[in-house]
Amino acid sequence: MTLKSVKVSELAVATTLSANDKVVVLSNTSGTPVMKAATVATVIRIANAVPATASSNGTPGTLAFDATNLYVCVANSVWVKAALTTW
Numbered sequence: 001m002t003l004k005s006v007k008v009s010e011l012a013v014a015t016t017l018s019a020n021d022k023v024v025v026l027s028n029t030s031g032t033p034v035m036k037a038a039t040v041a042t043v044i045r046i047a048n049a050v051p052a053t054a055s056s057n058g059t060p061g062t063l064a065f066d067a068t069n070l071y072v073c074v075a076n077s078v079w080v081k082a083a084l085t086t087w
Helices: none
Strands: 022-027 034-039 062-065 069-075 078-083
Touching: none
Parallel strands: none
Antiparallel strands: 022 034, 062 069, 069 078
16 A cells, blocks of 8 residues: 555545545544544535435435534435434
C-alpha cells in the first residue's frame, strides 16, 4: 500500500460510494495522527434538510435534524424520528 499525504483543500468530495469503497478517517486528539479505514457501511451521512415524510428519499445511515427532532434513515427511503428534549 502506498501512502500519500494531501492537504484537506486537495481532497475530492465523494458523491457516490459503493460497498467496496473505503473511507479514511483521520484523528488527532492526542497530538499524534491516527489513520483508520472504515467501510462505507460505517459512514454516517448528515443530510442538509430534514425529510418531509417517513418515506422520503434517503440512504441508510443518513442523519438529519432540526430544532425538535433527530431523523435517521434506517433503510432505503425509510426514516424514523426521535423528539429532542432536554435532560
